[in-house]
Amino acid sequence: MGQREIARAVQKDDSAHTTRIGKPLRVALFGFGTVGSSVARILVESRPEGLELTHVFNRGVARKKVDWASKNVVWSEDAGGVLSSDVDVVVELAGGLEPAGSWVRRALESGKSVVTANKKLIAFHGVELERLAAAKGGHLKYGAAVAGGIPVIPGLEQGLAGDRIERMQGILNGTCNFILSRMEAGAEYATVLAAAQAKGYAEADPTEDVGGFDARAKLAILMRLALRVVVDPEEIIPQSITSVTAVDFSYARDLGCTIRQVARAEEREGNVAATVGPMLVDLRSPLAWSRNTENMVILTGKYGGDVVFSGHGAGGHPTAVAVVSDLIALAHGSRRVEVPSVPAKIGAEFEVPHYIRFLVVDRPGIVAEITGTLARERINIRAIVQKAGYPAHALPFVVTVEPCKSSTLKRALTSIGKMDCLLEEPLNLQMLE
Amino acid sequence: MGQREIARAVQKDDSAHTTRIGKPLRVALFGFGTVGSSVARILVESRPEGLELTHVFNRGVARKKVDWASKNVVWSEDAGGVLSSDVDVVVELAGGLEPAGSWVRRALESGKSVVTANKKLIAFHGVELERLAAAKGGHLKYGAAVAGGIPVIPGLEQGLAGDRIERMQGILNGTCNFILSRMEAGAEYATVLAAAQAKGYAEADPTEDVGGFDARAKLAILMRLALRVVVDPEEIIPQSITSVTAVDFSYARDLGCTIRQVARAEEREGNVAATVGPMLVDLRSPLAWSRNTENMVILTGKYGGDVVFSGHGAGGHPTAVAVVSDLIALAHGSRRVEVPSVPAKIGAEFEVPHYIRFLVVDRPGIVAEITGTLARERINIRAIVQKAGYPAHALPFVVTVEPCKSSTLKRALTSIGKMDCLLEEPLNLQMLE
Numbered sequence: 001m002g003q004r005e006i007a008r009a010v011q012k013d014d015s016a017h018t019t020r021i022g023k024p025l026r027v028a029l030f031g032f033g034t035v036g037s038s039v040a041r042i043l044v045e046s047r048p049e050g051l052e053l054t055h056v057f058n059r060g061v062a063r064k065k066v067d068w069a070s071k072n073v074v075w076s077e078d079a080g081g082v083l084s085s086d087v088d089v090v091v092e093l094a095g096g097l098e099p100a101g102s103w104v105r106r107a108l109e110s111g112k113s114v115v116t117a118n119k120k121l122i123a124f125h126g127v128e129l130e131r132l133a134a135a136k137g138g139h140l141k142y143g144a145a146v147a148g149g150i151p152v153i154p155g156l157e158q159g160l161a162g163d164r165i166e167r168m169q170g171i172l173n174g175t176c177n178f179i180l181s182r183m184e185a186g187a188e189y190a191t192v193l194a195a196a197q198a199k200g201y202a203e204a205d206p207t208e209d210v211g212g213f214d215a216r217a218k219l220a221i222l223m224r225l226a227l228r229v230v231v232d233p234e235e236i237i238p239q240s241i242t243s244v245t246a247v248d249f250s251y252a253r254d255l256g257c258t259i260r261q262v263a264r265a266e267e268r269e270g271n272v273a274a275t276v277g278p279m280l281v282d283l284r285s286p287l288a289w290s291r292n293t294e295n296m297v298i299l300t301g302k303y304g305g306d307v308v309f310s311g312h313g314a315g316g317h318p319t320a321v322a323v324v325s326d327l328i329a330l331a332h333g334s335r336r337v338e339v340p341s342v343p344a345k346i347g348a349e350f351e352v353p354h355y356i357r358f359l360v361v362d363r364p365g366i367v368a369e370i371t372g373t374l375a376r377e378r379i380n381i382r383a384i385v386q387k388a389g390y391p392a393h394a395l396p397f398v399v400t401v402e403p404c405k406s407s408t409l410k411r412a413l414t415s416i417g418k419m420d421c422l423l424e425e426p427l428n429l430q431m432l433e
Numbered sequence: 434m435g436q437r438e439i440a441r442a443v444q445k446d447d448s449a450h451t452t453r454i455g456k457p458l459r460v461a462l463f464g465f466g467t468v469g470s471s472v473a474r475i476l477v478e479s480r481p482e483g484l485e486l487t488h489v490f491n492r493g494v495a496r497k498k499v500d501w502a503s504k505n506v507v508w509s510e511d512a513g514g515v516l517s518s519d520v521d522v523v524v525e526l527a528g529g530l531e532p533a534g535s536w537v538r539r540a541l542e543s544g545k546s547v548v549t550a551n552k553k554l555i556a557f558h559g560v561e562l563e564r565l566a567a568a569k570g571g572h573l574k575y576g577a578a579v580a581g582g583i584p585v586i587p588g589l590e591q592g593l594a595g596d597r598i599e600r601m602q603g604i605l606n607g608t609c610n611f612i613l614s615r616m617e618a619g620a621e622y623a624t625v626l627a628a629a630q631a632k633g634y635a636e637a638d639p640t641e642d643v644g645g646f647d648a649r650a651k652l653a654i655l656m657r658l659a660l661r662v663v664v665d666p667e668e669i670i671p672q673s674i675t676s677v678t679a680v681d682f683s684y685a686r687d688l689g690c691t692i693r694q695v696a697r698a699e700e701r702e703g704n705v706a707a708t709v710g711p712m713l714v715d716l717r718s719p720l721a722w723s724r725n726t727e728n729m730v731i732l733t734g735k736y737g738g739d740v741v742f743s744g745h746g747a748g749g750h751p752t753a754v755a756v757v758s759d760l761i762a763l764a765h766g767s768r769r770v771e772v773p774s775v776p777a778k779i780g781a782e783f784e785v786p787h788y789i790r791f792l793v794v795d796r797p798g799i800v801a802e803i804t805g806t807l808a809r810e811r812i813n814i815r816a817i818v819q820k821a822g823y824p825a826h827a828l829p830f831v832v833t834v835e836p837c838k839s840s841t842l843k844r845a846l847t848s849i850g851k852m853d854c855l856l857e858e859p860l861n862l863q864m865l866e
Binding site: 046149150153154156158161162164301303305306308309310317318321322323324326328333334339340 | 595734755760767
């Protein structure tokens with residue numbers, strides 16, 4: 001653009017701005033649970049310029065109706081009716097692939113814009129939905145889909161587009177962080193899970209969270225924006241946190257570490273590695289600072305080095321902040337900075353040290369057998385740690401190994417797993433360095 | 434905007450995008466030092482879409498010329514010539530109020546856009562320059578002016594616009610953080626300052642950094658974006674870090690703290706408080722994690738709670754990432770989200786606990802006299818700490834007091850300062866809670 005063209009473009013903008021103040025964007029909320037009512041609350045309290053809440057859709061909407069919203073708001077149980085109304089922006093807070101996906105597609109098809117907090121939908125269908133939005137003249141924004149109230153997505157798009165992000169590590173699931181940071185303080189898994197469920201931090205079926213499925217969806221989204229690769233989230237194999245016990249926290253502490261559910265990915269000359277699971281993190285690392293339901297993302301750029309973002313990743317208000325910020329950006333005519341991304345397979349593995357915890361009925365020769373098997377796979381042992389005070393009939397001990405591929409280690413552990421002294425499958429965790 | 438209007442606006446955008454790819458934004462660098470050459474380097478290596486480096490202005494430009502830049506780049510010593518050329522964006526990296534301010538004004542006057550890393554210019558003249566940009570059809574972006582490679586400004590504008598930020602604390606000066614985190618590890622001020630100067634982290638005259646003037650300019654910028662108040666930076670009274678000694682780090686550690694240069698501000702019902710200086714920070718606080726030249730910003734929102742940003746605040750490459758990211762946002766037609774701000778006076782004071790370190794020739798009655806004076810000002814003592822091992826003729830000891838206003842404490846200390854046993858003025862630091 002020449003300077004006159006810039007000048008003209010901005011003059012258009014200014015007139016659009018004037019129009020916009022005269023006629024705000026009409027906003028429909030799809031879903032009026034914790035996040036939805038927080039969004040409405042912020043819109044009512046802060047009255048950001050250029051936005052008007054006009055519709056709320058929810059099943060059984062009568063019991064959702066609140067007296068503090070504008071009297072002009074239409075409360076509806078008819079999704080189709082709201083989608084064919086004259087709203088400009090649909091805020092999708094229902095979650096899950098369907099029916100949320102159909103609503104979002106229909107809104108975008110008709111040229112409306114969509115703001116969503118739906119990590120699953122964006123992880124699996126983000127590219128397709130962005131194309132649809134661009135083709136039909138709407139916008140798709142999802143700053144709330146990853147790390148709720150922490151502006152990682154706008155920070156990446158607007159502030160780090162000039163870097164080349166090569167590696168990322170994140171604590172992306174507040175439920176797991178709550179559970180593991182409480183276990184670090186001495187609690188048992190089952191007790192903490194029950195507490196998390198009572199506080200509404202965990203679902204009745206916690207698999208999506210503790211199994212790593214929630215975090216991998218968020219990781220896939222961040223990989224597209226940060227590493228600029230489009231991956232199938234299902235290629236990221238998650239490891240559950242449910243096998244981690246109090247014993248592991250005790251051994252981790254002796255190693256100068258604690259345990260967090262970490263989602264990590266890196267790209268090197270086209271080779272992409274990505275994984276999610278409980279990992280040992282150094283007590284001096286930022287990841288160890290993250291407690292309770294906090295989220296954290298560490299991005300490592302070729303030029304800018306490490307950038308750390310941390311804060312409340314979930315909860316009604318923090319997620320609502322991200323949603324309202326996206327709405328404000330739409331109202332101000334701020335366009336996304338769309339960085340090019342390429343499809344990629346997850347074909348590489350991290351070569352990192354590992355922590356392996358065995359639980360055995362003690363007898364002579366166990367260590368010799370285990371170390372012998374590891375040696376045959378050319379895996380170097382870093383340390384063998386056995387703390388006093390555990391019973392011989394259920395003895396936990398730990399072997400840490402020098403950096404190796406997970407697949408090599410798994411081969412060795414399959415062989416070791418046949419030993420009759422083992423009371424359970426060995427627990428094998430990556431150690432972050 | 435109705436949905437058809439949105440559709441039309443975006444179609445316009447798309448055509449602009451097509452035009453843009455055909456004709457990239459022509460970029461002129463003003464200043465080819467560490468940051469300028471990093472910007473050029475990233476543009477050459479990453480070739481972001483829609484940007485072309487066409488001019489480099491620097492005094493004595495002949496010795497700056499590099500062989501890895503495009504042959505089409507015009508290397509010039511004639512600022513006026515470059516400003517009247519057909520460049521679309523001027524990247525101002527000269528720093529300081531003049532002549533940088535004149536160049537920026539002239540560029541904006543002629544409808545060009547400006548990207549700058551100049552915190553001083555933006556802190557003192559940002560509002561005026563933004564108005565000029567808007568009036569003439571250009572854009573002014575300054576993501577690099579605060580915390581270099583950490584995307585605090587885009588994070589605030591794009592990701593936290595939906596919150597109401599009430600408080601902020603930051604480590605905004607890398608030089609001070611380098612000096613104080615080295616002193617924490619046992620080094621003396623003069624030694625570390627010399628090392629910082631040798632590494633290029635500190636100027637020959639370090640006053641701007643150690644005196645807190647650099648940090649207060651950045652604080653004033655963040656106050657406008659986060660707290661939405663426009664203040665005169667000179668109303669923020671900085672405290673120098675030069676009075677902090679090894680003794681203070683030793684006493685701080687006994688109190689579970691360390692010392693950092695912190696810039697902080699808060700707004701409560703129109704009352705604005707802001708200050709910069711060395712402060713005691715809890716060892717468990719994120720501010721204590723920040724080491725070397727790192728920067729950190731903690732924003733506390735009414736809805737989203739604390740958000741922490743951390744990373745490399747200065748240096749050629751990290752600052753260049755912020756500059757190039759701003760350029761990419763311009764090339765993509767991304768508009769700033771301009772939140773309304775109001776002029777404000779800094780009229781409030783923080784009520785916080787204070788650390789006061791005395792250096793005395795020991796004699797009976799000193800503590801009674803000091804505590805008596807504090808009591809007359811109704812300041813409550815929290816603790817009196819005197820470590821063994823210091824000589825009686827130069828004895829440092831510490832009094833900490835419960836939250837009180839700095840002005841009240843200063844009145845008491847003026848009175849105490851007249852005591853003949855004092856070898857120097859008492860050192861008085863805020864303690865962050």
